[in-house]
Amino acid sequence: MMLGVYDNPDTVFSVTENLVKAGYDVHDVYTPFAVHNLDKVIGVKRTRLSIAAFCFAMTGLVSAIALQTYASYFDWQMNIGGKPSLHIPTYIPITFELSILFTAFGMVGCFFIVNRMFWGRNTDIIDLRVTDDRFVIAVNIHSKTDVKALEQTFVSGGAIEVRERAKDL
Amino acid sequence: MAHATTVQIREEKFIFSDKAKRLAFILMGAGLLLALIGYFTYHPQVEGFTDEQNHHLPIKRLLASILFNGYFFFIIATCAAVFLAISQVANAGWYVAIRRIPEAMSSFMPIGAIVVFGVVFLSLVVFHGGIYHWGHDGVMEADPLLAKKTWYLNKPFFLIRLAVFTAFWTWCATMIRKYSQNEDQIGGLTNFDKTFKLSAAFLVVFGFTFSMFAWDITMSVDAHWYSTIFTIYNFATGWVSALTVIYLITWYLRSNGYLDGIASDEHMHDLGKFMFAFSVFWTYMWTAQFLLIWYANIPEEVAYYKPRMFGSYKFFFYINIVLNFVVPFFIFMRRGAKRSRQVGVFVGTCILIGHWNDVFLMVMPGAMNLAAAVTGDNPTGIIETPSQGIGLMEIGFLGVFAGLFLYITLNALSKANLYPTKHPFLKESILHDTGV
């Protein structure tokens, strides 16, 4: 795996674009912040976390209505202030809150699962400086890859460092 | 980032085609015809009403139809001006490419103001009350509750403040439009700065005066009833409708080849997002008012909801929530929906019908009621008229005002360049990217 280290998001962006156009297998690009549209360039598929979020919201909605109708209508009716036991308008606040709660926790949980993130995980960090001020393009090397040309592209694009990494991620 | 930073800024004019003009005139003509047919064929025979009482209903319904339609389009035009002012004050950049559309919409304000003032004047002065229960001769003195409101609900004060407020807003909108067009001529930042100052002043005055305006025009139709949130609720209605109209007109222009390379799907996405967000906002206001009144169950307050929720207006009450909340919420949640013309036009139409229905529901029940002597059996002095449904008069005047609104808006749009060519944020707007 070849790594090109850069210090500017714009050059990273154009170099990545060129690499993808030239047909290299760009593994990933590591950046200290989200570089706009870079995900589209390296062909990251649009995440389906938003669909997950919607499903969790609906789960929360149904659970909240189920809890309230069960507790206040089917299980044990109470007459408080003469309000009907199946008091639909007053279900609104709790239903809303639980939908939000389920969405937030469900979606964030899914986010951790798809990224394989958990407390205490020791990750294989590609370069300690990517969380500071460096941008790293990682390109997978296959038998047919022209390493010399790749290096050339890295350097001519303005890389401040090009190196090989033995271990794959 | 792909460095598409070169943009082509050119003069582009909207040509108000004969076809579109014809459509506007057909809407107006057919609407007027329908309304007249509706008026002359409306011979209500409400059960339990005397002939004389029945005789009052046609003119009430005519006035109420004009009022709620005129009010609806007037607040759309006003909220378009508010949209300009808020965007200006917030230093927003994304909206500049479509800025001329709300500007054009706000040019309906003078006519809208005249219509609202005219119908209120007719009601209060010529027809001695008309749709306003409190305006009937002798009602204010005989009704102990209304007698306490004479300091605020009296005809001269009512008409004067209505005229002053609407005139001031119209003047502000006209000036904002004028500065924007001057900017096209001379460029620079002078007009931008002037608009900023005027917008801030306009918003402050609008905040305070719109409250009274909404209480006067729609809340005082039910003169016994009051709700402190009513203003914000009315504003939410007008605001969502205005955003929707901007969205629909932008689609219309884009599908006819205008604004090519200027307004993109990104702008549709943002407008759609606003429609979505403010539909939720409207629902919040609706819920706040409804839930609190339902919960406290005070007879004076629930009197407002009783005919609407359980009486003959039941259908309109429930369809209101479906059109204004359920449809935009569940359809516009998806990213693609806001960027699709078919889906967007469908949702936009639902929202507009929904809010038209909302204003209908605010005005009609109270406006159609009859005044009677205050007695022990009838302490409010009101005889409720059951819902007469939505008939030719309501639809007819919708056509009249929709046609008029379209004609004035599109005509104003054709007068200036389709986008402000020298606005300092224009380039930002053209290159706008929502990032999702």
Add this chain to the structure above:
Amino acid sequence: MSYESPIREPLVTGGKTYADVTRDILRPLENNASKSWWIGFSVSAVVLAIWIAATTWTMLEGIGAWGLNKTVGWAFDITNFVFWVGIGHAGTLISAVLLLFRQKWRMSINRSAEAMTIFAVICAASFILSHMGRPWVAYWPIPLPNAFGTLWVNFNSPLVWDVFAISTYFSVSLVFWYIGLIPDIATVRDRAEGLRKFIYNFFSMGWNGSTRTWHRYEMISLILAGISTPLVLSVHSIVSMDFATSLVPGWHTTIFPPYFVAGAIFSGFGMVLTLLVIGRVVLKQENYITMGHLDAMCRIVMLTGTMVGLAYITEFFVAAYSGVEYEQYAFINRASGPYWWSYWIMMTCNLIAPQVFWTKWARSTPWFIFLMSIIVNIGMWFERFVIIVTSLHRDFIPSSWTMYTPTITEFAILIGSFGLFFTLYFLFCKYLPTINMAEVKSIIPTHAHDEHHQEADHSTIEKGAAHG
């Protein structure tokens, strides 16, 4: 990078590079605590001790330690609760609403505002516990079959809604805050050694900065912002319904939900200003929290103050319009009854005072902004006091009319709660980055193409100007 018009002020000044951002913002974390930090922390800890003592006394003695009586059964406790919940609104508002409206200046203030949210909600929750009087049965409002028998909580009650709203708000805010912190914790991790590295590594959850991760991260940030926005509105709306669903004149009014929300944003921004006007100097962050940021926040304070004022006037007016003498009396009594002074403090601090922010001088003078932020906080505390106490102390039967005087214990709890808040805040300043570094880096102009583009834009503008 999206395009920015040249007439916009830069959000980060001083020509900072990415490495500068990291170094500047992590300075308090990576060095020994400064003297000013120790002073501030110690004072807060002492005040916190007052809170612990006063709360403990209340638990031992019972609610009798407070000045409540049969008519005014709800006073300082709920005032403080609503006050702190209100403060807790600006954080999520800044992150969520301003993110949706693409107000980029939020980026250097959202972290500390969110921290403030969480600590303020903790303070608010402490008042719920203490005003229950019997905190060991605090699980009763949770919908379990009551005392594990067959009776459930009353789902009609806004107090039960509050339980759901506050706990949802607290946990979702915490998640939102933590998600925002992960990339920054990873930055700390990659610069630290030893035990520090172990701890920050533990909480960084293996963040690696890859574009795939960022792609998902941006999506969930956006959705969290999207759901937090109505959440913020709902929480204070539900708090307002604690009052508005009742029949008490002055409480039962339909404008309460949006009016409370506007007030919450107002007081929240007041507290953010209090913290940041000082914090930016002490933590040497003037280049990140610039005068432009203070200016923008002052404008929001003015806007929301005017909105709150509009609500006061609306209430007053509609009470007059309503013709209902109980409503009318409630409002006349507020303005001219025995608690008239609290009403006028509220009016002066919330509606009149923020109007000074129309002047450029007021928005650009830090000491004055600080003073104003304190005034806003005082005003918003009194708003709740006015709503709660003046509506209650005149009961329906004149024979129950009474006055309410707080005891020293109540004052001690109020003052002590600031100790709780500031102790947590000082710990936050020491152990976590107070500015979202990843976001701030994304708005720094990229050095290479920056200058040459700015020039090109200036010429367009000038050409425009030359036309006429």
